[in-house]
Amino acid sequence: MKEYKVxxxxxxxxxxxxxxxxxxxxxxAADIDGGFKFSYTFFPWGCEYYLENGLMMPDNGLxxxxxxxxxxxxxxxxPGVPDHISLWKLLLTIRKGFNQYINLRPVxxxxxxxxxxxxxxxADIDMTVIRENSEGEYAGEGAWLFRGQSEETVIxxxxxxxxxxxxxxxxxxxxxxxxxxxxxxxSKANALNYSMVFWDEIFKEISLEYPEVKTAxxxxxxxxxxxxxxxKRFQVVVTSNLFGDILTDLGAAIAGGMGLAAxxxxxxxxxxxxxxxxxxGSAPDIAGKGVANxxxxxxxxxQMLDFLGYEKYGSxxxxxxxxxLVSGKTLTPDLGGSxxxxxxxxxxxxHLNVLAK
Numbered sequence: 001m002k003e004y005k006v007x008x009x010x011x012x013x014x015x016x017x018x019x020x021x022x023x024x025x026x027x028x029a030a031d032i033d034g035g036f037k038f039s040y041t042f043f044p045w046g047c048e049y050y051l052e053n054g055l056m057m058p059d060n061g062l063x064x065x066x067x068x069x070x071x072x073x074x075x076x077x078x079p080g081v082p083d084h085i086s087l088w089k090l091l092l093t094i095r096k097g098f099n100q101y102i103n104l105r106p107v108x109x110x111x112x113x114x115x116x117x118x119x120x121x122x123a124d125i126d127m128t129v130i131r132e133n134s135e136g137e138y139a140g141e142g143a144w145l146f147r148g149q150s151e152e153t154v155i156x157x158x159x160x161x162x163x164x165x166x167x168x169x170x171x172x173x174x175x176x177x178x179x180x181x182x183x184x185x186x187s188k189a190n191a192l193n194y195s196m197v198f199w200d201e202i203f204k205e206i207s208l209e210y211p212e213v214k215t216a217x218x219x220x221x222x223x224x225x226x227x228x229x230x231x232k233r234f235q236v237v238v239t240s241n242l243f244g245d246i247l248t249d250l251g252a253a254i255a256g257g258m259g260l261a262a263x264x265x266x267x268x269x270x271x272x273x274x275x276x277x278x279x280x281g282s283a284p285d286i287a288g289k290g291v292a293n294x295x296x297x298x299x300x301x302x303q304m305l306d307f308l309g310y311e312k313y314g315s316x317x318x319x320x321x322x323x324x325l326v327s328g329k330t331l332t333p334d335l336g337g338s339x340x341x342x343x344x345x346x347x348x349x350x351h352l353n354v355l356a357k
Contacts, residue, residue, distance in 0.1 A: 002036040004308060007068040007273070009057075011046040012086070013282025014292035014341075015074025021345030022072060022278075022297030025320075028349050029305060029313040032356045036310070041068070047078035047086055056089035062097045066272055070304055073277035074297070079284055088140065096134055098272035100265035101164065102171055103133035103241075104303065105248040105279070107234075110318070112325030113256030114335065117228065124232035125255050128175065131244025132168040133265060135159045136195075138241040160195045160240075165202045171268060172238035173210045181235035184216045186223045186243055199240065224250060248279070259293030259334045260321075262300040264307065274307055276300040290340040293332040295321050298348055320351035 008023065010016035023040060030037045043064075045057040056076075058064070065071060071094065076086045094100070109115055109125035139159035146152045169185070176183040185203045189196040200217065207215050216233070218226065220243045226233055227250050239247060252261035258280040265275040278296030286292055298317055306314035324330060330347035331337025339347070 001034075004036065004038050004069045005067070006038050006040050006304075007065050007071045008040050008042045009045050009071065009073050009090075010042065011074040011076045011090075011282065012048065012078045013075050013284045013287040014280075015046070015076070015282055017287070017290065017292050017341045018278055018294040018297040019072060019074040021294035021341060021348070022301040024345055025298045025317055025348055025352070026072075026301045026304065028352055029301075029310070029317065032352070033310070033313060036308075040072075045090060046076055047081040050081055050085065050089070051078075056086060057093070062094070065094065066098070068273050070273050070307070071275035072300070072304065073275050075278070075280070075282035077282040077284070092138065092140075094275060095265050098267055098275070099134065099269075100267050100272070100274060101132065101134040101168060102264075102266040102268055103131035103244060104264040104266055105129045105131065105244070105251065106262060106299070106303075107248065107251030107255050109255045110260070110322045110325055112322060112328065113260060115254060115256070117231075117254055120231070120254075125251075127231070127234040127237055127251070129237045129239070129244060129248050129251060130168060130172045130175070131239060131248065132164065132241050133244075134241075135161060135164045136241035138245075158192075158195050158242075160198055162198075162202065165199055166206065169203050169206050169238055172236055173206060173213055176213045176236040177210055179236070182214045182216065183236045183238065184218060184223070184234055186218050186220050186237060186239035186247065188220045188243070190219060196240075203238075220247070223247065227251060228254065252279075256325075257293075257334060258296070259332065260295050260299065262296050262303055264300070264303040266307065276304045276307075290342065291333050292341045293334050294341050294345050295324075295348070298345070316352060316355050317348075319355050320348050323351040323355065324348055 010019040050056045107127045137158045141157040142155045187196040187199045189200045261279045263279040302314040302317035330339045
């Protein structure tokens, strides 16, 4: 039997609550198949660890994690710990250290999920957003000059390499080709006259290698408008780190809310473990109350199954989420129900059992 070693970093706030339900879904999928299984190792890294140790994770954290097949991540962030500390010293350290340069975010309106847009058919919102995940505006390069003086000045660099842009754009073309979908590039070349002009040129160059893929290019402000007014024009979207971060949260808002927002941080070459996470944040205002929506964590578990080659069970988990939403019987308060996090997780397993028969 194939065994996959999963490093679990539940993190902060509602992270442990939703991760628990995601792991239950992974375990049940493996049990149904019977040909593979998961073993979990838990790491208490995050803001509580930082407050006790002055570090978000140990100095040798990456060395520890690289021995695992995948990472399942919960959430990061806690009042009292600056956001740039919690993000840069844990989540971004893992993304960059393990060359997880593909951020894969599904934006799909499931049956039964709420949508704030009127006149939209469910099939109109069905896209995959591929966000560059290792450089760009999140490169972390810059300077802080004359701190505390009247001349105080900060400089934040965006770093766009030919290698970095090419590999994420090519990944997007390969996905669009494989799934026979259109590909849209989102940039802002009219204002960012170096980085985004460079991005657009590389997109155009690579597009010549894929004549079978229909392409489009939008400025990010226009793309934001069309995400709301005409989302059906997007199937596969590729964009930079910052624009991808913003657009995918907008996508989540039109496709059921952040409680259904899943994300995968992929190292396509599999030289390092890839990481799967719900992207709703730590939500400290509801942490510990047992009302957090675990469906994004379950969706992230589905992405892990897809990545490991068990697409059948990845799809079954999405079908189970959809069946739960359609039934409307067991939903957390953010979706208009009164169920607890654990009750929703259990209901997903019930639907999974039925669908797997």
